[in-house]
Amino acid sequence: MPLTMSEQAQAILEGNRRALARLLTQIENESETIDETLATLYSHTGGAQIIGITGAPGTGKSSLVNALAKAYRGQSKTVAIIAVDPTSPFSGGAILGDRIRMQSLTGDPGVFIRSMATRGNLGGLSRATREVIRVLDAAGFDVILVETVGAGQSEVDIALLAHTTVVVEAPGLGDDVQAIKAGILEIADILVVNKADLPGAQKTRQALRAMIDLGHPVSRTQLMNRYGRRLFAVTESASNMLWIPLLVETVATTGMGIDDLIDAIDQHREALEIYGLKAVIERQQIQNELLDKLTNILVNRILDEIPIDKFNQLIDRVQAREIDPHGAINIILDMGS
Amino acid sequence: MPLTMSEQAQAILEGNRRALARLLTQIENESETIDETLATLYSHTGGAQIIGITGAPGTGKSSLVNALAKAYRGQSKTVAIIAVDPTSPFSGGAILGDRIRMQSLTGDPGVFIRSMATRGNLGGLSRATREVIRVLDAAGFDVILVETVGAGQSEVDIALLAHTTVVVEAPGLGDDVQAIKAGILEIADILVVNKADLPGAQKTRQALRAMIDLGHPVSRTQLMNRYGRRLFAVTESASNMLWIPLLVETVATTGMGIDDLIDAIDQHREALEIYGLKAVIERQQIQNELLDKLTNILVNRILDEIPIDKFNQLIDRVQAREIDPHGAINIILDMGS
Numbered sequence: 315m316p317l318t319m320s321e322q323a324q325a326i327l328e329g330n331r332r333a334l335a336r337l338l339t340q341i342e343n344e345s346e347t348i349d350e351t352l353a354t355l356y357s358h359t360g361g362a363q364i365i366g367i368t369g370a371p372g373t374g375k376s377s378l379v380n381a382l383a384k385a386y387r388g389q390s391k392t393v394a395i396i397a398v399d400p401t402s403p404f405s406g407g408a409i410l411g412d413r414i415r416m417q418s419l420t421g422d423p424g425v426f427i428r429s430m431a432t433r434g435n436l437g438g439l440s441r442a443t444r445e446v447i448r449v450l451d452a453a454g455f456d457v458i459l460v461e462t463v464g465a466g467q468s469e470v471d472i473a474l475l476a477h478t479t480v481v482v483e484a485p486g487l488g489d490d491v492q493a494i495k496a497g498i499l500e501i502a503d504i505l506v507v508n509k510a511d512l513p514g515a516q517k518t519r520q521a522l523r524a525m526i527d528l529g530h531p532v533s534r535t536q537l538m539n540r541y542g543r544r545l546f547a548v549t550e551s552a553s554n555m556l557w558i559p560l561l562v563e564t565v566a567t568t569g570m571g572i573d574d575l576i577d578a579i580d581q582h583r584e585a586l587e588i589y590g591l592k593a594v595i596e597r598q599q600i601q602n603e604l605l606d607k608l609t610n611i612l613v614n615r616i617l618d619e620i621p622i623d624k625f626n627q628l629i630d631r632v633q634a635r636e637i638d639p640h641g642a643i644n645i646i647l648d649m650g651s
Numbered sequence: 652m653p654l655t656m657s658e659q660a661q662a663i664l665e666g667n668r669r670a671l672a673r674l675l676t677q678i679e680n681e682s683e684t685i686d687e688t689l690a691t692l693y694s695h696t697g698g699a700q701i702i703g704i705t706g707a708p709g710t711g712k713s714s715l716v717n718a719l720a721k722a723y724r725g726q727s728k729t730v731a732i733i734a735v736d737p738t739s740p741f742s743g744g745a746i747l748g749d750r751i752r753m754q755s756l757t758g759d760p761g762v763f764i765r766s767m768a769t770r771g772n773l774g775g776l777s778r779a780t781r782e783v784i785r786v787l788d789a790a791g792f793d794v795i796l797v798e799t800v801g802a803g804q805s806e807v808d809i810a811l812l813a814h815t816t817v818v819v820e821a822p823g824l825g826d827d828v829q830a831i832k833a834g835i836l837e838i839a840d841i842l843v844v845n846k847a848d849l850p851g852a853q854k855t856r857q858a859l860r861a862m863i864d865l866g867h868p869v870s871r872t873q874l875m876n877r878y879g880r881r882l883f884a885v886t887e888s889a890s891n892m893l894w895i896p897l898l899v900e901t902v903a904t905t906g907m908g909i910d911d912l913i914d915a916i917d918q919h920r921e922a923l924e925i926y927g928l929k930a931v932i933e934r935q936q937i938q939n940e941l942l943d944k945l946t947n948i949l950v951n952r953i954l955d956e957i958p959i960d961k962f963n964q965l966i967d968r969v970q971a972r973e974i975d976p977h978g979a980i981n982i983i984l985d986m987g988s
Binding site: 352356357359360593596597603604605607608609611612616625628629632633635639640 | 686689690693694696697930933934937938940941942944945946948949950953962965966969970972975976977978979980983984
């Protein structure tokens with residue numbers, strides 16, 4: 315017998331991991347029956363520290379996430395790991411990754427691991443990731459580590475869901491094919507040179523240092539504003555906080571530097587609080603979410619009202635230059651009303 | 652006395668460059684009085700070959716665009732250049748770039764140059780670029796070169812407006828800080844190693860060749876699908892066209908390799924036509940545009956109906972966990988109806 319909605323929320327709040335896993339699957343499947351559960355859980359959010367970890371394949375990002383999880387467990391904090399792969403439409407690779415992880419974190423009830431991959435479009439993945447983070451927050455995890463691979467907009471979207479974003483680099487990824495990306499550096503609160511015991515680590519560190527020194531610091535609020543509109547006022551101190559990314563060296567497999575990384579994350583968290591920026595980030599996240607949800611609902615509503623063959627006919631007519639796109643929009647809006 | 656709308660369209664179709672420049676400014680300013688002109692011009696589009704050229708700063712991308720423009724002029728084709736800078740909120744740098752260009756292309760009535768920079772958000776820039784391309788197409792330019800700098804989603808968006816996308820790399824941008832990005836390679840139909848006379852060019856070429864060999868070819872329709880939903884059927888041959896990026900070496904400043912690049916662009920254009928993919932790309936572009944425009948209109952309509960202080964109060968209440976985001980959406984939708 316399936317749990318009723320309020321029972322489902324209750325079970326999750328009481329630490330029932332099976333109920334938790336089931337809700338996360340429902341989120342991924344875009345189930346429409348979970349709104350009430352999500353609404354109940356929402357009032358229990360806000361306690362978790364959300365840390366994004368991103369980087370190219372081969373940087374040892376997953377090992378670093380494991381090492382961080384262990385270190386936080388050593389501080390008696392509970393940890394949830396969300397591994398998001400926007401580049402893969404299948405979760406096969408991600409599931410394999412889970413199994414490898416399980417070997418080192420297995421049996422610890424204070425750790426919860428979840429993989430997510432692209433099912434439909436990237437917007438859907440960002441939306442699902444946001445809900446999954448929220449549910450894990452409500453479920454009482456102290457630290458939520460959101461690991462993303464891939465490139466481009468998806469990383470930025472997901473980074474903006476976190477309080478602190480860690481970008482991982484490593485030496486030896488090929489001299490000319492270093493996957494250091496301008497857009498990635500922009501979202502980095504902390505830069506990590508992982509595999510710092512490998513030859514070339516010094517060169518990687520110097521290159522990152524040079525990029526930090528060259529870079530114009532971008533405030534988190536500026537960055538968030540670039541990806542949406544801001545409708546509310548930001549206090550001057552918050553909009554003035556310019557954070558120069560910290561540079562940390564680690565060897566995730568031996569644990570070297572992990573304490574330094576945790577220290578850097580703590581420094582960033584304190585800075586956010588001192589400048590009142592944590593609340594600003596949260597407001598911006600809520601606003602982005604409301605606009606994103608509204609958009610999604612309104613577009614789906616319109617598309618539901620228009621038969622698909624009518625929509626296709628409109629595309630045909632625009633392509634044949636019988637009508638222009640603006641005219642097609644007017645026809646659609648007339649249909650919908 | 653300002654021209655009436657149909658006169659404005661007429662003037663542009665007759666080759667009046669002053670009327671053309673004025674309309675492009677109106678597009679950038681999101682003027683609402685130009686819909687009729689755009690509708691008139693739309694029926695005259697479809698003749699231009701649209702080529703996107705993208706790459707990191709320092710790759711000599713602008714010189715390459717100049718060299719391409721001269722080569723197409725040598726074939727008696729008219730050329731429009733749109734230089735888009737999504738990283739800059741100011742057009743100062745772009746305007747300077749124009750002046751430098753002007754020195755080599757000046758006085759040739761068969762060349763038209765326009766710079767665009769971010770005014771508001773990136774979505775607005777993509778939207779304006781799409782309209783500017785369309786107007787230049789209607790104005791009768793044979794070739795439209797769309798040059799973009801910057802990183803991330805904006806490049807992808809703008810690349811998807813072109814028939815053929817050229818990604819420019821160069822040696823000597825720093826060993827560890829090569830700005831080769833995974834997302835960029837994905838959109839490349841043609842890869843150019845510019846500054847091929849510099850030391851290190853061979854290494855850059857080998858690295859790109861290795862990346863091409865490693866890469867899973869992504870079809871243009873797959874890529875476009877990833878950034879939106881596809882509502883229409885694609886013929887099997889079109890969805891099966893997998894294009895392995897061509898690799899070309901150039902020295903834009905001396906003209907070396909420019910003929911090879913034009914040859915590669917022609918090859919790609921022929922492949923698109925053989926597979927029937929040109930029409931598929933156009934359909935996808937039209938569909939994306941309709942969904943994008945719909946979204947924009949519907950969200951603005953809702954936001955216009957809700958007083959800004961009401962919206963802020965809702966954000967406050969969500970932040971205070973009094974209501975959840977879904978509940979806030981329902982309140983907004985109730986207000987709007």
